[in-house]
Amino acid sequence: MKDCYINGIGCVSAQDSTVDSAIENYRVLTDRITHARKPNYRDYIKPAMIRRMSTGVKMGVVAASIAMKEAELENPDAIISGTGLGCSIDSDKFLKKIVDNNEQFLTPTAFIQSTHNTVGAQVALGLRCNAYNITYVHNALSFESAMLDAQLMISEGASNILFGGVDELGDYTTSLFDLIDHVKKGEVIENGILNSNTKGAIFSEGAQFFVLADNISDNSYAKFIDVAIYNVLPQNSIEEKLVQFLSVNNFEISDIDVVILGTNGDVNFDGIYSDLQESVFKSTQQICYKHLSGEYNTASGFGFWTACNILKNQLIPKNLMLNEIKNVPVKNILIYNQYRSENHSFTLLSSC
Amino acid sequence: MSKGVAITGMGIISSIGNTVEENYQSLISKTPGISRIESIDTIHKNNIKVGEVKTSNQEFIQQLGLPQSNNYSRTALLAEISVLEAVENAGIKDMNSCKTGLISATSVAGMDKTEKYYYSLFEESQNRKYITAHPAGDATTKIANRLGITDFVTTISTACSSSANAIMLGARMIKAGKLDRVIVGGADCLSKFTINGFKTLMILSEDNCRPFDADRTGLNLGEAAAFLVLESDAQVKKCNKEILGYVSGYANANDAFHQTASSENGEGATLAMTKALKIANISANEIDYINAHGTATNNNDASESKAIRRVFGDTVPDLSSTKSYTGHTLAAAAVIEAVYSILALQNATVFPNLNFKTAIPETNITPVTEVLKKDLNHVLSNSFGFGGNCSTLIFSKA
Numbered sequence: 001m002k003d004c005y006i007n008g009i010g011c012v013s014a015q016d017s018t019v020d021s022a023i024e025n026y027r028v029l030t031d032r033i034t035h036a037r038k039p040n041y042r043d044y045i046k047p048a049m050i051r052r053m054s055t056g057v058k059m060g061v062v063a064a065s066i067a068m069k070e071a072e073l074e075n076p077d078a079i080i081s082g083t084g085l086g087c088s089i090d091s092d093k094f095l096k097k098i099v100d101n102n103e104q105f106l107t108p109t110a111f112i113q114s115t116h117n118t119v120g121a122q123v124a125l126g127l128r129c130n131a132y133n134i135t136y137v138h139n140a141l142s143f144e145s146a147m148l149d150a151q152l153m154i155s156e157g158a159s160n161i162l163f164g165g166v167d168e169l170g171d172y173t174t175s176l177f178d179l180i181d182h183v184k185k186g187e188v189i190e191n192g193i194l195n196s197n198t199k200g201a202i203f204s205e206g207a208q209f210f211v212l213a214d215n216i217s218d219n220s221y222a223k224f225i226d227v228a229i230y231n232v233l234p235q236n237s238i239e240e241k242l243v244q245f246l247s248v249n250n251f252e253i254s255d256i257d258v259v260i261l262g263t264n265g266d267v268n269f270d271g272i273y274s275d276l277q278e279s280v281f282k283s284t285q286q287i288c289y290k291h292l293s294g295e296y297n298t299a300s301g302f303g304f305w306t307a308c309n310i311l312k313n314q315l316i317p318k319n320l321m322l323n324e325i326k327n328v329p330v331k332n333i334l335i336y337n338q339y340r341s342e343n344h345s346f347t348l349l350s351s352c
Numbered sequence: 353m354s355k356g357v358a359i360t361g362m363g364i365i366s367s368i369g370n371t372v373e374e375n376y377q378s379l380i381s382k383t384p385g386i387s388r389i390e391s392i393d394t395i396h397k398n399n400i401k402v403g404e405v406k407t408s409n410q411e412f413i414q415q416l417g418l419p420q421s422n423n424y425s426r427t428a429l430l431a432e433i434s435v436l437e438a439v440e441n442a443g444i445k446d447m448n449s450c451k452t453g454l455i456s457a458t459s460v461a462g463m464d465k466t467e468k469y470y471y472s473l474f475e476e477s478q479n480r481k482y483i484t485a486h487p488a489g490d491a492t493t494k495i496a497n498r499l500g501i502t503d504f505v506t507t508i509s510t511a512c513s514s515s516a517n518a519i520m521l522g523a524r525m526i527k528a529g530k531l532d533r534v535i536v537g538g539a540d541c542l543s544k545f546t547i548n549g550f551k552t553l554m555i556l557s558e559d560n561c562r563p564f565d566a567d568r569t570g571l572n573l574g575e576a577a578a579f580l581v582l583e584s585d586a587q588v589k590k591c592n593k594e595i596l597g598y599v600s601g602y603a604n605a606n607d608a609f610h611q612t613a614s615s616e617n618g619e620g621a622t623l624a625m626t627k628a629l630k631i632a633n634i635s636a637n638e639i640d641y642i643n644a645h646g647t648a649t650n651n652n653d654a655s656e657s658k659a660i661r662r663v664f665g666d667t668v669p670d671l672s673s674t675k676s677y678t679g680h681t682l683a684a685a686a687v688i689e690a691v692y693s694i695l696a697l698q699n700a701t702v703f704p705n706l707n708f709k710t711a712i713p714e715t716n717i718t719p720v721t722e723v724l725k726k727d728l729n730h731v732l733s734n735s736f737g738f739g740g741n742c743s744t745l746i747f748s749k750a
Contacts, residue, residue: 121739
């Protein structure tokens with residue numbers, strides 16, 4: 001594989017991540033459902049467009065423009081998006097009208113904007129970018145699928161790829177997942193999810209976009225090593241797959257300075273992480289982030305964004321730490337994510 | 353030099369047949385699958401025509417041996433029927449004998465169940481099993497589990513070009529040596545959601561669609577699923593596999609013009625076709641047949657015709673849109689047309705474009721209207737979608 005680098009990053013989330021990347025200042029989410037903090041959209045999008053775009057599209061466009069500005073990139077060689085649930089807000093809106101009005105009095109706007117590829121399309125439209133454009137929609141592997149394609153593109157000879165993930169909270173869709181207890185019930189404890197000991201996750205939304213390039217720059221955040229996805233894995237083979245993934249890339253567990261886990265406070269599934277914390281990652285510094293980002297299908301993008309910040313600034317925010325081990329300088333970071341015991345992924349990054 | 357990525361199996365279900373053979377027979381006997389809708393109780397049923405698969409969900413459930421407690425959307429049922437045919441056709445005995453992936457595509461996903469139980473989900477618990485069938489990744493996961501594919505599994509949604517991009521990613525993964533074998537395709541069922549969506553855009557035809565006709569009246573929606581098995585050269589050699597054809601060219605470009613409409617000069621489509629020819633390393637005059645996107649909407653056929661003129665000039669190859677048989681099957685369209693392109697290569701046959709009378713004056717392209725026997729080496733297939741997504745695939749003879 002060709003060497004590639006993360007040269008720009010952009011993040012819209014439940015935190016003030018568009019104006020302040022000092023993760024240490026972020027608050028622990030305490031609500032069952034938390035909407036993203038609205039950036040000043042006018043700084044990024046033409047006013048006439050702001051009203052028409054749904055939250056997901058706006059978040060995606062903002063995160064993409066921040067990443068591209070950082071990378072000083074005007075026209076990417078590809079725009080690759082991931083979204084687990086797509087444009088839920090417009091999809092919910094159109095669906096409700098069909099049901100409530102018995103298929104009458106419908107207008108096309110919500111339908112037009114309901115397709116899963118709307119974010120990638122709007123980013124392309126804004127840039128007038130004719131390049132390769134694709135959207136991955138595989139639940140909690142959507143962001144990683146986009147990353148994997150971006151890496152493949154670089155290996156095929158492309159220079160600068162814009163890739164990222166976005167998911168928005170649609171009221172109806174969220175209420176469905178609430179109904180089957182994927183969303184935590186009742187009051188979430190003051191300290192957030194990590195010791196809640198209850199089932200379900202706290203839901204949120206966000207967009208994280210990145211520029212993957214074939215060249216290192218003064219602004220490079222990290223060297224991107226590899227990503228692998230596993231749709232279903234029996235719990236007893238996770239470690240074996242991990243070792244295999246690392247060895248393909250000439251790494252060993254002991255090379256990993258920090259592991260970033262997708263721990264989301266769901267008592268039914270966090271055991272998958274804690275088993276690894278107590279075994280294979282026993283001597284590794286462990287951190288997590290979903291108590292700050294909330295859970296959404298592409299929330300691992302927030303974890304990836306966190307990793308980029310850590311590698312560049314060589315600073316690990318205290319509010320992320322899961323154990324006492326400190327490994328400085330941080331050379332290699334592994335991100336491990338899964339959702340409800342499916343959609344496992346390993347992502348490997350190094351400092352530049 | 354390699355001819356491309358080998359195709360070793362295919363499976364399909366559409367309104368013109370539940371198997372590859374049934375589809376082929378319908379194509380050469382000029383038998384379309386366009387009818388009035390029966391399975392969905394929509395208020396539009398008397399003023400639209402659709403490409404509906406007439407097998408019921410219950411029949412599929414029995415055929416697949418699923419328990420009554422299953423939570424399959426119709427999209428997942430269609431997907432599983434066709435993927436099993438593809439795997440059998442490829443003669444795969446042990447799914448994990450080599451590194452195998454699955455890439456599927458959908459746009460409707462489990463919307464058929466969500467729209468049906470929209471409010472009742474909150475009152476009764478029995479249908480809540482369908483909630484996890486709503487997201488786009490669900491059908492893919494179901495068929496992956498059925499086939500025993502655990503690792504590389506993903507889903508693509510770029511509206512009506514979705515499964516073209518699944519085929520393209522699969523071919524790229526094989527070429528990059530990341531997979532030895534990959535099953536690629538897509539599925540979409542009919543739903544009130546898409547019927548009403550296209551209805552509000554006023555592009556649904558009340559009659560059988562007429563691709564590339566000057567007096568075309570819009571599209572027929574359809575439902576379908578299809579999958580191809582792609583294998584690396586080494587894998588083909590090792591297992592002495594019969595090759596059905598090759599994926600020799602592919603490209604994806606964006607029109608970057610409008611969220612739903614295609615640009616007048618077909619910029620994205622032109623780029624996609626040009627780039628695909630370059631990947632296949634052949635010139636435009638080596639294309640023997642174009643299986644067009646040809647939805648029969650005013651906008652698409654005008655824009656696609658312009659783009660074809662830009663790429664092929666005065667000598668446009670034999671061309672047809674098989675959507676006149678199947679309707680527009682959205683995310684599945686590209687892969688069902690991939691199956692038709694391979695059938696065309698295998699049988700040295702160009703399938704006709706039904707319901708055509710008069711060429712569009714501006715571009716003057718006359719599609720093939722009768723079954724045409726001729727040797728084919730390279731077939732080009734277009735698929736375009738909302739969001740400016742334009743994809744072109746080129747299939748070559750084994």
